[in-house]
Amino acid sequence: MNAFRKKLATRLRNRVPRRVRERLIKKVTLRDVDAQETYFNINLTVQNFFNYKVERKLNIHFISGRTRRILNYTINQDRLQIKVPYAILDEMDRRATIELKFNGKRMIIRMNGDEEYQSLSFFSNSRYFNISAQGSIVLSHLLPEYQFEMEQPAKIERLGGTYCILELTLKEKVETECHLAWLYQNKLRILENVSEDPETLKIEDFATLTQGHPKLYLLKGNTLFPVSYSGTPLSMETVRYEIAFIPDRGYLSAEVVTHEIEMTAFETTIEGESINMRFAFNLPVSPETLLIVDTSTDVVTPVPFPTSEKDAEIRLDVPLGALVDTVSRKKLILKTRGTHPLQLQLNASHLKRIGFGGAIQAEYAHEMLKISFYQRRDGLLGFNVAERPLRRQVTEIDDFTMQGYLKGLDAFIDATPYLSFVDRYSLESVRVEIDRLFRVDLKSLDFTQIKSKEKTVIDLFVEIIHSDGTVLRKEKIKFKHSVYKKDTHYGRHEVTDSDGNVHYHLITTTPFNNLKIESFMIPKSVEITDDTEHKDYAIWLLGERYDTAQDNGYAMFNWLKENTDIEAYYVIEDTAEDYKKIETEKNVLAFGSKAHFDIAFRAGVLLGTHDLENLMPYKTAQGFFHYEDTIKIFLQHGVLGRKPVEYHRQYYELPFDLFIVSSEAEKQEVVMETMGYHENEVAVTGLARFDLLPHDNTPRDILLMPTWRDWINTDEAFLESEYYARYHSLIHNSRLNQLLEDYGVYLNFYPHYRAQSYFNNEHLDLRSHIRFIKLGQQTVQDLLIKHALLITDFSSVSFDFTLMNKPVAYYHFDAGRFFRHGSLRPIPETFIGDIAKNEEALIDAIETYIKNGFQPKAHDLSGILTYQDHNNRKRIYDSVMDKVKQRED
Structure with missing residues (x-):
């Protein structure tokens, strides 16, 4: 029905002239803010809302956490003015929204298109606030770690500057350490004072500045004082900038421009x-x-x-x-x-x-x-x-045979194209030389010789190889008629090896329609019974990724063993570091073992933090040992809402029977509205691992834990990526390393598991206070508990950290590309902490937290976590049992 409505709306929009459409489209525009003595006004323009002046139809609420207040307003023609008392700001945490509803329906608010109105900021009660429009009006408490004493300016008697040196003589002697702070675009840049004279500020390092029009403040402790100056303007030069210092109504501001x-x-x-x-x-x-x-x-x-x-x-x-x-x-x-x-x-x-x-x-x-x-x-x-673009595509798959085409080969000199099949884990490969138009019978290729393990994935690439053996280009290849489903395939072939083991090869695609081959083996020793359709709902099989036991799956497994009569089993590869820690525990299965196959054939309930492929030794699809008769539970490995994920209901022929979430907002706005699940398929319980988090530990070190980038798919792409360059630069930053050494703080670097082989001790050449943490050396949960500050980019482990009332700093140097497919919820709703877009801003945030003893900022978690207790696993168990009872009935 939704698809039909969208198509109908598109047709009508294309038929109605634009000038007519403009007169019909309802618009609410945030214009500006004006401050009064005890309140401030938010001014908006309202267009095409008929009868919106009728008072009972328009309702405006201030919302912050559990605080909800009705706001007064006035209407004058198409102008709407909302009155906000300053006193109400004392009731908010870091963020609040002002929601407008007309006839019970939410009014969507946008910013004025004029550049000067894109940032609306003001001060109240020594705090700094910003107003923006993101559907609702968003009121943010900026720089909450600082106080702004706007009525107590720091007076400057003399201003002097030469090349790369700025000196300010204060009218009063300063007893405490102070620095010059530059505030622009709602960001603070702190320039270190190197003067030993308590009446003089001297700045020699301007590297953190950017072009713009900052206001200047004197920073003493965590208090910022506006700089008062009425003398002669000053111009000076640094290596990168020309800086003009301008008295503006008694206060000092600057204009920073590049040479x-x-x-x-x-x-x-x-x-x-x-x-x-x-x-x-x-x-x-x-x-x-x-x-x-x-x-x-x-x-x-x-x-x-x-x-x-x-x-x-x-x-x-x-x-x-x-x-x-x-x-x-x-x-x-x-x-x-x-x-x-x-x-x-x-x-x-x-x-x-x-x-x-x-x-x-x-x-x-x-x-x-x-x-x-x-x-x-x-x-x-x-x-x-x-x-030059290399166009390539498989256009037909028939009887385990692929045919397709290549275009753009004339861009390569003395080179030959190949279709390359690469095992995702061992990187072993088999190649087939192809032409511009190609047809390859995959049955003629021996995939068993490149398989790294019994169940694996083989990716397909087009490789252009020079006559000297150099790989000039390596790119994945798509299937023209791909309809992405995780639990289906386009072709199937079975091979029995010399030992009597049966290898299944299945042609499938990725979410980006890139081709791959999924392969699993059933050992000769495994007996396949005739009654695999009979599932036992008292047998539960749990797992995470193939190689981990440190997330929601393992937390749930232990709770089931200790608190229920359920016959619970946990599956993990026996080559994993985590396996060595738990192999002696009852009901731990080695992936692909005979015992694993036996339980997989009989288990009625499957609970995983990722796709259930990680739990089963065979393909999770209809027709494979009655997989369709199991109850499928998605335990999750984080809180959803930041970016689109590949667990949408439409991606499965056999979707999850139960989807675990942490809040009503996550359930309604993300899993139901965006991902297509039904009310009875989603349970608000909280994540299992949250039960194990302490809320009162006080460590001192810093954890750097970035997530992965889905567009990096080769060694060459990684080493040439901005991702690698940024993190390599960060951990070698001299200012950061000196800061860590000065304060005796260690930064522990724990890269994503797919980046571990690139970031390691052999290549990093780390200074004394930065350490590399290898995969499996510690559990993720232990790492989170043992650290005082988390630095990540987009990883959902930040929610665990925030739940422990500890600060998070986000490094968003490539947010535009990371969110190129959109985000499920506004960034301020799920990224609770400092957001830095460049290296120096991130180090500024790190320095602030080190100096203030890693004190977290105030924040409201009610929109992210409905429950903040230690009963999530009990709620998950009860929700799964409801599904079991329904199936048994």
């Missing part, structure tokens, strides 16, 4: 392995180095100029590899010579009239690349290198 030089000409020619560049400028310049900055990773490649002559026209030969070794966009910066070097941004806006020409082809590393110089949106000179 730029206008280009009057720019020409390039490719000569062998180099690009010859000719620059002409409106002013003479003495260049020292051309800096090539990768805009996705901030990695800088310097190319020195051969001479030191000062001229308005210069030339430079740039090695082609310096520009094209990574496929990305780059910006070019000119660093000057002398005792006061400057980094000059190359302004190309004057060149718009002559243009840069189109993209050109360049041969590099046996491949034709498309490269181009261009004018960026900010007017600066940019460079882009892109690989």
